[in-house]
Amino acid sequence: MFHYVLGRIVEKGRDYVAVETKGGVCYLLTVSDPYAFPFGQEGKFYCHEVYSESDHYLAGFPSKEEKEAFLDLISVKGIGPKTALSALSGTSPEELYAAIEAGNVSFLKKLPGIGPKAASQIILDLKGRLLSAKAAQAAAEGPYLGAREALLALGFKAKDVDKAVASLPAGLSEESAIKEGLRKLK
Secondary structure (H helix, E strand, O other): OOOEEEEEEEEEOOOEEEEEOOOOOEEEEEEOOHHHOOOOOEEEEEEEEEEOOOOEEEEEEOOHHHHHHHHHHHOOOOOOHHHHHHHHOOOOHHHHHHHHHHOOHHHHHOOOOOOHHHHHHHHHHHOOHHHHHHHHHHHHHOOOHHHHHHHHHOOOOHHHHHHHHHOOOOOOOHHHHHHHHHHHHO
């Protein structure tokens, strides 16, 4: 499994870029928008290996956020890698997530490769789940990690604990954060 490739863009096509590494190996990355990768640019290019009966290629992304959006889209029933790449060519990850959380079917239908049925399925599969994942990550990285762990050890559900911890005011001691978290969970 590939996470990223370090190198320089040496060639671009309609739906791909070629990244040459310092070791002399050149990777062909299928991308949503080759213009997001300036020719000659050196950097870190995130990728995901797509492997199926009929295809085997590396999908490439200019940022970790775009790769995560791609992975979220391909987790949706009926959305394949080519459709996900095509859809990402018409939006940014931030706009995509905002449309999903707002239930904006008309925005999603305007994306290349996404029809009304696919747009509804994306919202059905991803709405709420994306915010929960981001809240859990923020709580895990936040100032009240000890309080979060203590509340989880008491048997509360992670989703409820993350919501309670995220709503705590700044500057509380760990003990105060646990007490306030317990109050919010009751």
